[in-house]
Amino acid sequence: MNRRSFVHHSAILTGLSLLPGQKALLKSLFPDEGNMTILRDNVGIYTERGGTIGWMIEGDSVVVVDTQFPDQARNLISQIKQRGGKSVDLLINTHHHGDHSGGNIAFQGMADRIVAHTNSKKNQEVSAKSRGNEESQLYPTELYDTEWSDQIGSETITLRYFGAAHTDGDSLIHFENANIVHMGDLLFNRRFPFIDKSAGASIRNWIDVLQQAQRTFDKDTLYIFGHSGAGYPVTGNKDDLQAMQNYLRSLLKYVKKQMKKGLSVEEITKITDQIPGAPEWTGRGVGRSISAAFEELSEQ
Numbered sequence: 001m002n003r004r005s006f007v008h009h010s011a012i013l014t015g016l017s018l019l020p021g022q023k024a025l026l027k028s029l030f031p032d033e034g035n036m037t038i039l040r041d042n043v044g045i046y047t048e049r050g051g052t053i054g055w056m057i058e059g060d061s062v063v064v065v066d067t068q069f070p071d072q073a074r075n076l077i078s079q080i081k082q083r084g085g086k087s088v089d090l091l092i093n094t095h096h097h098g099d100h101s102g103g104n105i106a107f108q109g110m111a112d113r114i115v116a117h118t119n120s121k122k123n124q125e126v127s128a129k130s131r132g133n134e135e136s137q138l139y140p141t142e143l144y145d146t147e148w149s150d151q152i153g154s155e156t157i158t159l160r161y162f163g164a165a166h167t168d169g170d171s172l173i174h175f176e177n178a179n180i181v182h183m184g185d186l187l188f189n190r191r192f193p194f195i196d197k198s199a200g201a202s203i204r205n206w207i208d209v210l211q212q213a214q215r216t217f218d219k220d221t222l223y224i225f226g227h228s229g230a231g232y233p234v235t236g237n238k239d240d241l242q243a244m245q246n247y248l249r250s251l252l253k254y255v256k257k258q259m260k261k262g263l264s265v266e267e268i269t270k271i272t273d274q275i276p277g278a279p280e281w282t283g284r285g286v287g288r289s290i291s292a293a294f295e296e297l298s299e300q
C-alpha cells in the first residue's frame with residue numbers, strides 16, 4: 001500500500017480524520033524525510049535513501065559521516081538546524097560512492113572541513129570525470145593514509161585505514177567516547193555487497209580488514225553499517241563483523257569450487273541464489289559478488 005492509499009483507508013476508518021496515533025504511525029511507515037535516531041551519547045544515525053549517515057551533535061559541535069544524495073542531505077541539514085546546529089565542524093566520507101558522497105554538495109557553505117582517505121578522493125575524482133558530473137561534487141579538503149584523529153567538542157574522532165576492501169579507500173570512523181564505529185560499506189548486513197573491483201576492491205583483504213577491526217575495537221563497540229538486508233538493522237556488534245567475514249570466505253570458497261568445474265561467471269551466476277555457508281545474505285546482486293570473486297581468483 002502506498003502513502004496515498006494508506007491515508008485514504010485510514011481516513012475512511014476514522015471518519016475522514018486521522019487520530020494522532022495514526023498520524024504517528026503514518027509518519028513512521030511513510031516518512032517524508034529520514035529520521036535522526038540517537039544510538040549512544042550524542043551520536044546517532046540518519047537513514048533515508050543511500051548509505052547510512054552517522055552524526056554527532058554536542059552543543060554547537062556537529063559532525064556528519066557520509067551524505068547520501070543532495071535531497072537527503074538537505075533534509076538532514078534542516079533537521080540538524082532544528083536541533084540547534086548552525087554549521088558542521090567536520091564532514092567525513094567513509095568512501096567515494098555516490099550514495100555516500102553525492103550529498104556533499106548540499107554542505108557547501110555549511111562545512112569547511114571534509115575528511116576522507118587519499119584514495120577516496122582519487123576515486124571520487126575519477127568517477128565524477130567519467131560520469132561528467134564534476135560540478136556537482138564537493139571534494140574532501142583533508143586527506144590521510146593510515147590514521148587521522150581530531151577532537152570535536154568533547155569527542156575524539158579517529159579515522160583508520162586497514163587496506164583495500166569494498167574499495168581501496170574505506171575508512172572506519174571511531175567516535176571514541178561513545179565507542180561507536182561507522183563501518184561505511186565495509187559491512188553490508190545480510191545483504192549482497194557491492195565489491196568495487198574498478199576502485200581497487202579486494203575480497204581477501206576485506207576479510208582481514210574485518211579482523212583488524214575486531215582487534216582494534218572492543219566488545220562494547222557499537223557499529224554502524226552502510227546497508228542492510230530487509231528486516232536487518234543498520235547497526236550491530238562484532239558478531240555481525242564475523243558474519244560478514246564468513247560471507248566473504250564462503251563466497252571465495254564457493255566460486256573457486258565452481259571455477260574448478262570449468263563454469264564461467266555467467267554460468268555460476270545463473271545457478272546461484274545464495275552462497276552456501278552464508279544463506280542469510282540475500283537481495284539483488286549475487287552476480288556482483290560472483291563476478292568480483294571470479295576476477296580476484298583469476299588473478300592468482
Ligand SMILES: [Zn+2]
Pocket residue numbers: 095097100166185194
Ligand atoms: Zn559503497
